[in-house]
Amino acid sequence: MTSRYIAIDWGSTNLRAWCYQDGVCVDSRQTTAGVTRLNGKTPEAVFDEVTQGWREKTTPVLMAGMVGSNAGWKIAPYLPCPARFSDLSQQLTPVLDNVWIIPGLSIQSENNCNVMRGEETQLLGARTLSQSSVYIMPGTHCKWVHADKDRVQDFRTVMTGELHHILLNHSLIGAGLPEQQTSHKAFIAGVDRGINDSALLPRLFEVRAAHVLGELPRSEVSEYLSGLLIGNEVAAMTRQYMPDSQHPITIVANPALSQRYVNALGMLGYQAKVLDGDNAFQAGIRSIANAVAN
Known part of the structure; x- marks a missing residue:
């Protein structure tokens, strides 16, 4: 990735975003436009608003949270556990050019059925x-x-x-x-x-x-x-x-x-x-x- 990138934590009720340059956070934003509170807007429209002025076409964006759920922008598959930490960066779901969603994690066994997104x-x-x-x-x-x-x-x-x-x-x-x-x-x-x-x-x-x-x-x-x-x-x-x-x-x-x-x-x-x-x-x-x- 380039020295500039954007991180977004997009949950059900809130969205938080950070803009990084050379490893340093240079700006941050927060909105209540979680995936269940878009108020008629599309996820892409909210995304454009929250990244306005930060992003060029080549600026990478990494998103995590409910944005990758079936109620979000695009479904990002769960990685079954045991899962390597390194798998998180190797199985990103593309949404737009240079925009990806990080996968969640899941457990499916006889005595434990669980999922996580964002955590x-x-x-x-x-x-x-x-x-x-x-x-x-x-x-x-x-x-x-x-x-x-x-x-x-x-x-x-x-x-x-x-x-x-x-x-x-x-x-x-x-x-x-x-x-x-x-x-x-x-x-x-x-x-x-x-x-x-x-x-x-x-x-x-x-x-x-x-x-x-x-x-x-x-x-x-x-x-x-x-x-x-x-x-x-x-x-x-x-x-x-x-x-x-x-x-x-x-x-x-x-x-x-x-x-x-x-x-x-x-x-x-x-x-x-x-x-x-x-x-x-x-x-x-x-x-x-x-x-x-x-």
């Missing part, structure tokens, strides 16, 4: 920045990934973020609540309950009962619920993925969300490194750009 690029970047055997990628759908220096071996998805949003905003748990406040104490209390009680479903209604009966401040329900869900997730996944606390763990997310998982893991005796998700994504794009250039 594979973060994962590639995380591997270059912090080699670990387990990567935790929190978000709407948290990914727990087993990898070595060459391959993605396996991954699982936990819908913790989406479940928190649904329960708080579309269920009886959050009905009639005031504006929610940050509370580390409430979060830790939720984590403690979540990691020490595997019976999550009965505990969910107790969140509602606790604030109705005055046991839980109504402004701290979100924090307690977050702790309960993350604590339960971390306890379940460490039992399955990490029988001891010696596995190197790297968390890839924004700092605030990463800290929640650091706290929950710490209560179970695990330590983890933290990488910023945007930094990991951009490092992954840079790795693919360099591989294609060579």
Whole structure:
């Protein structure tokens, strides 16, 4: 590739783009025109808008995320795991001249059926920045990934973020609540309950009962619920993925969300490194750009 290229993280509800010159980000843009929020525009029209002034015909563009799904611009196939990290740069899907979509990853086995889009690029970047055997990628759908220096071996998805949003905003748990406040104490209390009680479903209604009966401040329900869900997730996944606390763990997310998982893991005796998700994504794009250039 040339010394100038464009990286785009195009998800369901948001699009983020970065313009690079000689390995340095010289500009960035963000829009809410995710693939499910195009508002009547074509993907190509949105693409032209977000890259306006950045791109000449020979400027390479690498895109990742839901833009490659069946709801996106063009379907980019999933690579079945185990998959080599190097395969990501060798199986790009062309969309326009010098415009490609990075493939996702999939698992299809007797006891695990999973897919990821976008996180594979973060994962590639995380591997270059912090080699670990387990990567935790929190978000709407948290990914727990087993990898070595060459391959993605396996991954699982936990819908913790989406479940928190649904329960708080579309269920009886959050009905009639005031504006929610940050509370580390409430979060830790939720984590403690979540990691020490595997019976999550009965505990969910107790969140509602606790604030109705005055046991839980109504402004701290979100924090307690977050702790309960993350604590339960971390306890379940460490039992399955990490029988001891010696596995190197790297968390890839924004700092605030990463800290929640650091706290929950710490209560179970695990330590983890933290990488910023945007930094990991951009490092992954840079790795693919360099591989294609060579």
